[in-house]
Amino acid sequence: MDTEVIVVGAGPTGLMLACELGLAGVRPLVLERQAERSDTPKAGGLGGQVLELLRHRGLLERFEAACTGPAPAPKFPFGGIHLDLTGLADPPLRALPLPQQRLEELLEQRADELGAEVRRGHRVTGIRQDGTAVTAEVLGPDGPYRVSARYLVGCDGARSQVRERAGIAFPGTAYPEVTGWPRSPSPTR
Ligand SMILES: Cc1cc2nc3c(=O)[nH]c(=O)nc-3n(C[C@H](O)[C@H](O)[C@H](O)COP(=O)(O)OP(=O)(O)OC[C@H]3O[C@@H](n4cnc5c(N)ncnc54)[C@H](O)[C@@H]3O)c2cc1C
Structure with missing residues (x-):
């Protein structure tokens, strides 16, 4: 086992979870596919x-x-x-x-202080699980690798691939003005 918890996604949810785990004495590994924090204006x-x-x-x-x-x-x-x-x-x-971008920066700082490791530019491309561990296949800047943990948490956004790969449904309805939802399967956003 390489680590106790893998968190997929360094948005507000993944980073807040990393802080919470840090407060509980767990040092998670956070894998984020984006090399840089997005500068798209989101929540204000x-x-x-x-x-x-x-x-x-x-x-x-x-x-x-x-x-x-x-x-x-x-x-x-x-x-x-x-x-x-x-x-x-x-x-x-x-x-x-x-602004959300600043909020993410502060949460990442805090997660770092609490012992989390945040790897940017590391995309989770696959997940396998057996009775004792979950293994993530990751594509990082230096190529593909695997990392195993006791738990893996999908904090990879509304179109979570972790959720899809775990076979967890996303029931509900969307407003008709939200176009392209539900989406057709696509590995990238
Ligand atoms: C244009 C826009 C405007 C918005 N405006 C508002 C607003 O005004 N008010 C408001 O409250 N909310 C707003 N939102 C919504 C808000 O941004 C989201 O609710 C919030 O970002 C959700 O946080 P999250 O951490 O759950 O997911 P996200 O912020 O989506 O983070 C998920 C992270 O997972 C990463 N990821 C995905 N797949 C993988 C993978 N396979 N491997 C590794 N990493 C992966 C992504 O790169 C991303 O960084 C807006 C969103 C958008 C897009």
Whole structure:
């Protein structure tokens, strides 16, 4: 066994999991196919109870220090609606403007501090499992290799190949305006 836990994907979910595992004394291996963090603008911040959860985890202060606007933000986009919180003396909902790319950077820093190893440019191309271990086939910058662990967690996004390869269904319906969903099988995004 090479490691205890392999996390596939270094998005917010995989990195947060790496931090949680680190707090529990586990040093996961995080495999991320992208060599560089994406600069596509995605989520613009955090809001609601997650902020208190982050405080419990010792993460809120560094997020607040990195936020890109006044915190708590006086307004917050929620779906298509912009909530105006300025009329409330003690707003129950707090919002923190923090672009997803920056959030991922901070989570990765924290995961690193807690002992996780994040390998960028390493794509998981296959998974095998027996009674004791799971083995990931990986294509890294220096070529293909294998790594085994007691657990492998798919944090590889909405079109998770780990989920597909594990035979886990993704039931549900999509809004008709979401085009190309469900997708036809494709190994790349
Ligand atoms: C254009 C855009 C705008 C968005 N805007 C908002 C917004 O305004 N508000 C909001 O709340 N959310 C927004 N989102 C959604 C938000 O970005 C996602 O909910 C969030 O990124 C999900 O995090 P995740 O870690 O689960 O998955 P992801 O961020 O998708 O991370 C998955 C990671 O897994 C990696 N990966 C995939 N396959 C493999 C593999 N085989 N091997 C190794 N690594 C792999 C991917 O490269 C990726 O880095 C937006 C998303 C997009 C695309």
